[in-house]
Amino acid sequence: MSMRHLCREYVSVMAAIADFSTNASDFGGNAFTAGETSSCHAMTGLPSSTVDVEARVAFIDRRPLVRECLSRALINATGWNVSTYGSAGAWLSVSDNVPVSLVVLCIGSRDCTQETDEDICLLDRLAERAPVAIMGDQESPTQIVAALDRSVRGYVPTSLPLHVAIEAMRLVRAGGIYVPASSLIEAQKTNVESASEKPKASSIFTQRQLAVIEALRKGKANKIIAYELSMRESTVKVHVRNIMKKLKARNRTEVAYLASAILDGIK
Structure with a gap:
């Protein structure tokens, strides 16, 4: 499950608290304060350097059980x-x-790209009030970029261990930006795979058409192309028409422009 790490850490913390239940604070409400939890740090054995009582955090989740556990x-x-x-x-x-x-x-x-999700649509307004970190199950580059486009400063996958998620939130609170390294690696892998799948120039044009295209890119007239390639001028015209159809170009200028863009990218 995507929440396994966070829930496991929560269970461990609550088990420690149960051993000292007579000293525990009341967690019955929806708002929890540092004052209510100061004794919990002593019970869980957390070093004092990890305590950050000055931070005030708004934790938003539509699911009551998850909201209570994670908070x-x-x-x-x-x-x-x-x-x-x-x-x-x-x-x-x-x-x-x-x-x-x-x-x-x-x-x-x-999905952060959903335009009908009320919480997602309000991200920009949230970001006007305070730095925003999203905690989500998805880790795709598309999801993370969509979040950053909505002024979010951090994307924290729920697959992270609790201590890593906390450090990511601290970074966002301090004004930094956090994205998981795994998503960047996946994005790079996807780009490499996409590049390897691009067609070769020879699969789009014949060798004679490639020769004609090179001449068109240099601005040469049909007569010159025919002379240099040892073919009839009428044959050159046929090649030009076929090239224009493949590129959906309307004239020789567009052929030169479109062909340059394609050939420079897939040679």
């Missing part, structure tokens, strides 16, 4: 002041009274 895991691992909301609109409606230094929008398997 509590963040609190226990960092000491952040985390407030939870069921939608981006819910936080925006109170954002003037609840300023934050980071917004985390957990979208699950939803």
